[in-house]
Amino acid sequence: MVGLIILQLKLTVYNYSIFASTNPMPDMPSTASTSLPQKYYLSHARELFDFVRLECSHLLDKHHLDYLQRFNELDENSQCLLIRCLARKPKFIKRASLSYPEIDSLSSALNTLLEQEFLALATPSDWPNLATALTKPELLALVRLYGHAVKSSVSRQEVVEFSTQQLDASHLTDADLLNNFVVRRQSQTVDYIFFLFFGDLRNRFQKFAMRDLGVLRTRKSNSKPVARFEQADDAYSAFELQQLRRSFQADPQATQEAAADYLLSKHPVGFAAQQTHSKLLLEVGNELLSQNADRALQLWRTSNEPQAVEKWVRETHRQGDRSALKVELETLREKDLPASCQVFIEDFYARKYQGKRTSVYTDLVREPTRALQLDEAYINDVEDGVIEHYQRQGISAQFSENKCWRALFALTFWELLFGEQEINYGEFDRLPPLLRNGQFYQSLETRIEQILLGFDDPQRMLKSIARCATINYGQPNGIFRWRANLLDLLKPCVLHSPPTAIAQVLRRMAMNYQHARDGYPDLLVVENSELRFEEIKAPGDSLRPNQLVSINRLRRAGYRVDISQVHWSTNPDQVYAVVDIETTGSMKGGNAITEVAVVQVRGGNIISEWSTLVNPQRRIPAYITRLTHIDDAMVANAPVFAEIADQLRDQLRDCIFVAHNVGFDYGFIKAAYEAIGQSFRKPKYCTVRNSRKAFPGLKSYSLGALTTHFDIDLVGAHRALNDARATAHLLRLIQDQNASC
Incomplete structure (x- = not known):
């Protein structure tokens, strides 16, 4: 099957149609490894040091070169111990913590590093910084030694603060205490070497390990990595x-x-x-x-x-x-x-010196193109609610925001950004340097304009983008994230955009990517073969400067951009799927579903019920059986989740997912779908949270307490269908209460 999909993808060069939603891009291949060699970190250090020594020699002073040379002259055990110490975050390292089975003669290696001044023992001059490395008992013993009475019940942080206020370097006379700690020497030299490799001071060796384990995908380039600075003065200034x-x-x-x-x-x-x-x-x-x-x-x-x-x-x-x-x-x-500065200055000047009463941001939000009524269940998923609203009317709507434009930008200029001629600072730098430093358009204007001229034909542009996506799918790039359905989003944008509009937007992004990469409207909508973008605003939302700038950018290019204002309501025709599950235990510990029930409610009335036992493929603990009355024998011949997944999805289709403590039921079901390779996402409504709002002041909001308080019939609690029926009744009470307010 995978081979067939890959073959289909290759055919995309000639025929875009294979990228329909029925033939998505393949999942990115996993490169994960389960283990690393014993001395993996030593090879990582050599990789880093060799790059700096060979490619960055023009940026190094004598003491940098001397450090690298002396490292190379160390025996392997000493090199390993030094790298272990450099990888530690704390400045002060307890000697007792230096225990590494792969390092032979560790004490000898430590002595070598001390003699060669790669490490040093702590001294009184390290106070008060050393205080942060001491344990609470060590700190208490130290302050009490000098007559200070400190209770053992105080926190460690309080003892640290007290000791640094009351003691100074002259009090650190205990040689044994000082000899317990070693300190990295030449930290500034080491930091500079790391800075030349990574470009900042946040990175350490763990990135190499994450790369080798397949956890961190790095960008493989066709060009040789080079130093990120041409002049030493530039490097030193940035480092300082x-x-x-x-x-x-x-x-x-x-x-x-x-x-x-x-x-x-x-x-x-x-x-x-x-x-x-x-x-x-x-x-x-x-x-x-x-x-x-x-x-x-x-x-x-x-x-x-x-x-x-x-x-x-x-x-x-x-x-x-x-x-x-x-x-x-x-x-x-x-x-x-920058455009956001210009907008602010014009707006501020108009309000403070020309008598304008409201800001341009307020004006835009207060004059929406349309008002949309959405159920309150979408309060945390506003864009999803609007998309479903349009889809019920047969209107195509997708979440686009920044990902549409970033993907179009990267796929259009991929060869210029990531081809053989790219400037490459190393595999851990995902964003191309020409974008980071704002030199992309200035350096490659002629080639960029040639590419944009070829976009007068939407079908040709579509094939070019599809071909690039096929060849480079899954490659880390620092601009956008690959998605299996990415081209389903880009296709309507390319086919329905006004002439030259895409070229205008991409040109602005090429000129100043850092200021033009975000703020784009939430949705891409196609209605009656006409494209528009929509910025969705819920009650209380405001417009950010970068959003206003991007909206104006799209409008100047010829796009229709609407502002849609959402208002919360209860839709009488909305179907609510009240869900309850029983499980073998909590979310932790690999527990699974044993029973699931769905009660559909519309207009306060139950319109359907569905339930089934589920084989959890693990034993049910005795205490769970006592609670739910579901035992191993009852689920032995029940279907596993994969066998009822489609039925459950049908029960939830076009519904709002309702549960009492919705995070529990939703979380289990989402995890169950993901375990069989399927995604799961629904708008959620929690009857615990909403009953607190509707009926404040009750002693308890558990389902049992609420059914007792409101005299709701609940026979056979902790069976899924019975609990779902009771929750459906509670949902109606909440909605009635809200409607009466």
Whole structure:
């Protein structure tokens, strides 16, 4: 079967029709491995160090090269122990925790690393940082040694805080305590080496292990990986700012002033440093605002982040210097700023200086194209509710949002982004560098325009996209996620778009991917062969700046984009499927369903009932049998879940899934479908949560308590059909109560 599907996929080059929903793309193949070699981490370290030594030599100083050389000269056991220590997150490592069966002569390896100064023993100067590595008993013993009375009942964090306040380096005279810990030396050197490989300070060796186990899919490129920086000054500047951001985020209060001084005094070198610098200006300004508003303003004004522009404009206006601000805004209106900045400045200027009463965001939401009545059961699945609403009317509707445009973008320009000529920083970098640094269109304008010129024929465009998807299906790309039905979403967009519209949108994405990659409307709708996009807003929802920008982008390209406002109601014709299941136990522990019942309700009346026992393919515990009266003999000849899955799906079709504590029943059924390779998704309605809203103040909201309180007939509790009938009665009471309010 898989071979047939793959063959069909290859035929897509010539005939798109095989991508109908009846012939979906195959699932991505699993590359998972169950185990790793004993010293897997050593090969990972050598892979990383060799890349940096060979490809990044122009970015390394003498001490970096010396570290790499001295590592290569270590014996294998010492190399293994060092890598184990580098992989540890804590700075201080207990010697007793260094236990690795695959490392021979571990004590000898440790001594070698100490002698070679890759590691060092803790010293009094490591206080107070060392306090975070000590256990609560160790901390209590230390503070009590110097006459401080601390109760054993206090938390470890309280003891840490007390010890760092009351003790200093002079109190750490216990050599045994200090000798219990080793510390990594040359941390800055190691961090820089890792930074050159990964591009940030968040990554460590675990990514290699996840890759080898098949947990993390990495991007295999046809081009050779190269250094991510051309100049050492660019690399050092970006590295320093990454370090600053890490220390600031770890303790904003303690580092904010030093961070502000650095950001305002040192100019970032290179694109990566400029990006981090701009984000840090925003973050540090946010932290400083409550204490030093002028300092925060200074930081925000230096940042290029759209949020920073908005913040300094609002804060300047709040402080009262409005005439000067008006002049500044008039100047900014003439500048080439990101679209979201332009929208904010125009809107703010209109409201504050031209008498406009409401924002452009409010205006758009308050003037929807249509109002839709949806059942409250869709309150957490609004888009799904609208899709089902349209589908019942025979209108095609799909959730599209960003994935439609990102997929079209990637499949259109795949060869430019991921082909043999791509710039490649390594398999762990999924997003192509040209998109990350905003140079894609500038570097490849001629080839991009040639591709877009070929899109005047929708069928030709469709074949090109389908061919690319066939060849590259499942390849990690950092732009969109592969889905088996992806082309079912792209097909109506391609076939029904206005002439040149797709090319206009993709061109804007190519020019500035980072600012044009999101904010697109929720749904793609085709009605009477006409395409439109819809942004769905429920009560209380607002429009974000990037959404407004993307809506305007689509409209300028020629698309119809509607705003649909949802209003909650109870549809008298809506069918509710009241579900109850019995199981062998809780969700944990591999338990399974033993009985399932569905009672369909419409307009408060029961219209059908269905139930069946289910063979759980495991023993039923005695305490469960005492509760449900279902034993092993009763289910021995019952169908397994796979045999009743289609019947159950038919019972739930076009219904809202109702249960008392819906997470339990829904979770079990969803897991059961997934276990047989099927997906399951339905709108949910919980009678526990809704009975709390409808009838506040009751002592208990268990099904038994509610049936007693409301005199609902419940004979044979903990059998699925009986419980489902009682829950159906409760559902009617809740709906009647809501209708009377």
